Amino acid sequence: xxxxxxxxxxxxxxxxxxxxxxxxxxxxxxxxxxxxxxxxxxxxxxxxxxxxxxxxxxxxxxxxxxxxxxxxxxxxxxxxxxxxxxxxxxxxxxxxxxxxxxxxxxxxxxxxxxxxxxxxxxxxxxxxxxxxxxxxxxxxxxxxxxxxxxxxxxxxxxxxxxxxxxxxxxxxxxxxxxxxxxxxxxxxxxxxxxxxxxxxxxxxxxxxxxxxxxxxxxxxxxxxxxxxxxxxxxxxxxxxxxxxxxxxxxxxxxxxxxxxxxxxxxxxxxxxxxxxxxxxxxxxxxxxxxxxxxxxxxxxxxxxxxxxxxxxxxxxxxxxxxxxxxxxxxxxxxxxxxxxxxxxx
Ligand code: AMP
Ligand code: MG
Numbered sequence: 401x402x403x404x405x406x407x408x409x410x411x412x413x414x415x416x417x418x419x420x421x422x423x424x425x426x427x428x429x430x431x432x433x434x435x436x437x438x439x440x441x442x443x444x445x446x447x448x449x450x451x452x453x454x455x456x457x458x459x460x461x462x463x464x465x466x467x468x469x470x471x472x473x474x475x476x477x478x479x480x481x482x483x484x485x486x487x488x489x490x491x492x493x494x495x496x497x498x499x500x501x502x503x504x505x506x507x508x509x510x511x512x513x514x515x516x517x518x519x520x521x522x523x524x525x526x527x528x529x530x531x532x533x534x535x536x537x538x539x540x541x542x543x544x545x546x547x548x549x550x551x552x553x554x555x556x557x558x559x560x561x562x563x564x565x566x567x568x569x570x571x572x573x574x575x576x577x578x579x580x581x582x583x584x585x586x587x588x589x590x591x592x593x594x595x596x597x598x599x600x601x602x603x604x605x606x607x608x609x610x611x612x613x614x615x616x617x618x619x620x621x622x623x624x625x626x627x628x629x630x631x632x633x634x635x636x637x638x639x640x641x642x643x644x645x646x647x648x649x650x651x652x653x654x655x656x657x658x659x660x661x662x663x664x665x666x667x668x669x670x671x672x673x674x675x676x677x678x679x680x681x682x683x684x685x686x687x688x689x690x691x692x693x694x695x696x697x698x699x700x701x702x703x704x705x706x707x708x709x710x711x712x713x714x715x716x717x718x719x720x721x722x723x724x725x726x727x728x729x730x731x732x733x734x735x736x737x738x739x740x741x742x743x744x745x
Contacts, residue, residue, distance in 0.1 A: 581729050
C-alpha cells in the first residue's frame, strides 16, 4: 500500500486536506494524525473492519482497548452513562486537552472499540488538526498511538512513517507535537477519580478539581493496573535499559561507573545539569531535558529513545527525575521503557 504523507501548515490550515483525510477514514482507511500529546492512528469508530486493522498494523494485543476521540463534550455524554458530577467537572475543566476519561458505556457503543469492556475511554483533544479531522469526518475516531506496539510513541510524523509506512493510507504531518507523552487516563466509574495512566494533566491538577483523586497505575505500588494497556511492555527502545534514581550527582557517578564497565554500545540519557559529567568518547550521551523543567523531558523522551535505536545502542543508562508534577508521567514512561529495571543510589 502507498502511504500518502500530507504536510499541514497549522498557521494556514487547508480545509480540503481535512476533507480528503476524512474521506479516507469514512472509506474504512487508516489516517495517522497529530494531537497535542503524541501522533494517533485513527479509524472510523463505527467501522469494525477499519478498527480491527488498527490492531493488525500495530501488532496491538486484542484485549487492549482504544481511545475514542471526539470534537465536543456533548459526544461524551451521548456515548456514556452514570457519569458522576466530578467526571463532568473534569470534562469541563480539562477538555479540550490531554485527558482521557474512562466511563460506563451506553449499550449502543460497539465492543470493538472497548475490547469487550463495559467502559469506554474518551478524549476531546485540543490540537487544531485533530479537531478539524474529527469534525470533517463527522464520526468518532478511535485512535491509539501511531507506533508499532511496544515501541516508543511517535512525537513527529517521521516516527510514524518509520513504523507504519506501507501499512496505512495517510499520515498528516504538522511537525513535532507539544507535550510528547500520552494523555492522562482517569477512570470516572467509581466514587472517586482513579488515575490509570499519568500524563500532562497531573495528580495535583486533578486534585484541584476533585480532591479525592487516587493514583492506581503501577509503579506507585497502589494496585494492579486497571487500564489493560499498562500490563504490556511499552515505550521500549531495543537496547537493554536501566534507570538510575536518587541524588543527581550520585546517580551520575553510578552511571559513569556502569558505562565504564560496559563492553557493549552504550548510551546515557542525561539532563542539562549532568551531561558534562559523562565520557562522550565512550558512550552516546543524549540530553533529554532540564531536571527543573520536566515538560522538556516529556517533549524529548520518545525521540531520544528512538535515536538510541537508530544508533544501534545496546545498553542505556538513564537518569531519573523527581516524581512530582509532570515528573510522575515522565518516570512512569522511563520505568516502563526499562522494563522495571531501576537502581536507587
Ligand atoms: P494508547 O492509545 O496506545 O495510548 O492506549 C490507550 C490506553 O487507554 C491504554 O493504556 C488502554 O488500556 C487504555 N484504555 C482504553 N480504554 C480503556 C478502558 N475502557 N478502561 C481502562 N483503560 C482503557
Ligand atoms: Mg500506545
